[in-house]
Amino acid sequence: MRDSNGILAICLSLAAVLGGVAALAQPAAGPQTGFVFRNTVTGEQLNVAEGKEGGRDTPAVKDFFQTGKNAYIDDKSCLRNGESLFATSCSGCHGHLAEGKLGPGLNDNYWTYPANTEDTGLFATIFGGANGMMGPHNENLTPDEMLQVIAWIRHLYTGPVQDAVWLNDAQKKNYTPYKQGETFPKDVKGQCPPLAE
Numbered sequence: 001m002r003d004s005n006g007i008l009a010i011c012l013s014l015a016a017v018l019g020g021v022a023a024l025a026q027p028a029a030g031p032q033t034g035f036v037f038r039n040t041v042t043g044e045q046l047n048v049a050e051g052k053e054g055g056r057d058t059p060a061v062k063d064f065f066q067t068g069k070n071a072y073i074d075d076k077s078c079l080r081n082g083e084s085l086f087a088t089s090c091s092g093c094h095g096h097l098a099e100g101k102l103g104p105g106l107n108d109n110y111w112t113y114p115a116n117t118e119d120t121g122l123f124a125t126i127f128g129g130a131n132g133m134m135g136p137h138n139e140n141l142t143p144d145e146m147l148q149v150i151a152w153i154r155h156l157y158t159g160p161v162q163d164a165v166w167l168n169d170a171q172k173k174n175y176t177p178y179k180q181g182e183t184f185p186k187d188v189k190g191q192c193p194p195l196a197e
Contacts, residue, residue: 034065034066034067035064035065035066035067035068035120037120037123037124037127037128038124039124039128039129040113040115040116040121040124040125040128040129040130041129041130041131046124046127046128048065048127048143050138051127051136051138051139051141051142051143052138052139052140052141052142053142054142054144055141055142055143055144055145056142056143056144058144058191059071059191060072060144060147060191061143061144061147064119064123064143064147065143068118068119068120069119070119070147070150070151070154070166071147071191072147072148072150072151072191072192073119073150073151073154073166073167073171074151074155074171075151075190075191075192076184076188076189076190077184077188077189077190077191077192077193077194078147078148078151078190078191078192079148079151079152079155079184080184080185080186080188080192080194081145081148081192081194081195082148082149082150082151082152082153082155083152083184084195085141085145085148085149085152085195086098086149086152086153089137089140089141089149090149090153093133093134094106097156097178097180098153098156102133103132103133103134106153106156107153107156107157107158107159107178108157108158108159109157109159109160109163109164112130113125113130117163117165117166118165118166119147119150119154119166122150122153123143123146123147123150126141126146126149126150127143127146148192154166154167155178156178157177157178158177158178161175
């Protein structure tokens with residue numbers, strides 16, 4: 001009986017030590033924000049301080065990190081930028097109008113990852129990547145640019161307005177589906193200055 005108690009004590013001590021080592025081996029989650037962003041596939045917490053420099057101190061990003069709400073959703077200046085960023089970073093796989101090519105369509109009410117119906121989920125997928133060819137884009141887009149891309153993706157939406165959970169009630173009331181050929185002038189007023197050329 002004494003030997004089994006001794007063995008049990010040794011096993012419990014070893015388990016505690018190994019558990020502590022495992023905890024130390026976990027990746028750092030980075031600075032805590034009001035909202036916790038998680039990898040679309042693994043569920044691990046994303047470190048939003050990593051990636052391309054800049055674009056973390058705008059009022060829209062600060063608010064998004066706290067509330068999960070994207071202030072750029074219907075801002076024409078941000079849509080102008082989002083269109084350009086989407087064309088260079090996303091359209092090769094998702095299609096010029098987000099209709100889908102190698103990657104899934106993003107302009108209807110079917111989502112490969114249901115969390116992407118929310119802007120926080122779509123941000124996590126863009127930031128941290130997902131399955132297949134969808135790698136992380138945190139090295140080529142800042143968080144602010146990601147919010148502008150999300151605004152453009154939402155603008156391209158052609159599905160039923162009741163499924164557009166990213167829109168508030170007033171936005172749903174004024175919703176009109178995207179019309180191909182729509183453009184926004186460079187000098188349109190809003191929260192997003194024109195992108196540097």
